[in-house]
Amino acid sequence: MSVAVLIDHRSGDVTRPSLEALTLARGLGSPVAVWLGDAPSADAVAQLGEYGAAEVRVAEVGDEARHPAKAAAAIATATEDSSVVIVISTFVTKEIVTRLAVLTGAGVVVDAAGAELVDGKVETFQTVFAATWNVRTRIDAERAIVGVRPNTTQASPAEAPGAATVVAVAVELPEARERIVSVEPVPQEDGVPLSEAPVVVSGGRGTGGDYTLVAEFAELLGGAVGASRDATDEGWISHEHMVGQTGTTVTPALYVACGISGAVHHRGGMQASGTIVCINMDPDAPIFEISDFGVVGSLFDVIPQAIERIKARRAG
């Protein structure tokens, strides 16, 4: 069975969640990579092959892919023979897959943490209600679309990696009513984006606006910096860093909440993380209820000491 994976790429490089998605796809059938945008480099194609893609289907649609309906039309053409399409779940891909499902009649589950075949049907697992419930969903329709969250599958190369063949896909894009008047790129910071980071260290109102310690701790742990809504509303750090139900949902192996109370809106965006650690002055803050290791104390005392200890143990 052909399982198509919509490859997410940044500056021509395949992102890690795409490799996770290919790994997941191998458990369901034979992966085929779908690439929208300028043609992939030889390195990118080789990497996709290494993770099990037999083909890389390229639709050179350029910026037209910014229109969800056009991106969906291109994917529909490129995946005619695939009964399953996997994408990385983001606000943008959720719009694309909705359009795709309207075109193909597929059943859709987004924000999934995994998927498997049961009696020939795709079943997905995910958390709902601010990550307090586990749900398993069966996709009954003949075609299935699964949006998976980053960091939910461990990416690994295929046991018998092949060389992927590049296939150009000719697509006819529909007219769009919407006109994209301007696209102003957001300057990308160095390092892994928040949604993909294996470690996230977040600071909230308790930082008082000083992110130096949070950033230093994040760097030491190889992670990205997150924030609460209060912190981004204050303008202490840009909106792209906001973790939560209306910001970015993260599921890193380690989440460190510093000076964050743990409001339900925030918890919903991080509660499914592997290990949760918090540092908070208030022992009654709700964040303690979901923390594997909680410190009642000031982040200004605790973080520097933790950093020093980790550096010392690494040196020793």
Place this chain on the structure above:
Amino acid sequence: MRILVTVKHTPDLQSQRSFTDGTVTRTADDGTMNELDENAVEAALQIVEAAGEGEVVALTVGGPDAVAAVRKALQLGAHKGVHVSDEAIAGSDVFGTATVIAAAVRKVAEEQQVDLVITGMAALDGLTSMLPTALAAELDWSQLTLASALTVGDGEATIERHLPDAHETVSAPLPAVVSVTDEANKPRYPNFKLIMAARKAEIPVWTLADLGVDASAVGASASRTTVVDASERPPRENRVTVTDTGDAGTQLADFLIEKGLA
């Protein structure tokens, strides 16, 4: 300018929720209007107020309790409410729900043209954010989603969209389906006069038959997905809380190292 706002009755996020037979169990006193729909109502009111004319109609789809969401919208200043309710709708997926809402939009438009449908960016219970796109496709209207700013004029709507890679400005002719984020505005508080009026407002209830929607096109049987299992996540085990007496940073570091996380 006539604007229809979709509002969803969602369980209170702080309350206990559960599943029965694959769907969310709701109790009468549990929940109100999806918080993010307040931004949709606010966006609609601001447009009508700026234009000095127009009407905001709040629409909800759901069982008998769902009318609470419409009343909440009326308290905020929506002029009219509509409640679509039919047992056959239960268990609909996003496409079934979009079919029902689109039919209701067409029915509201029968009396007078609807220029815009405004929705919240997501329902905080399900949070899939797929409905606005499905609705735009179903109505075959312009799609302007995840707006953090919205302006309307000259038969066109223009939004700003803050995506992780870029900030887009997108324009499209009316009619359009617009979803607004919680950055779009600051919802107002209900005022006393409107609270009293909302309590007494007559809210028509429409069934699938009223909308001319075939019951077999919606509901659980038409859903492309089925919840086969749901269970509450157990609380985290072996939780440790330490109070800093001078060495908590060291303890935290040792915990991370022991776990192979640092």
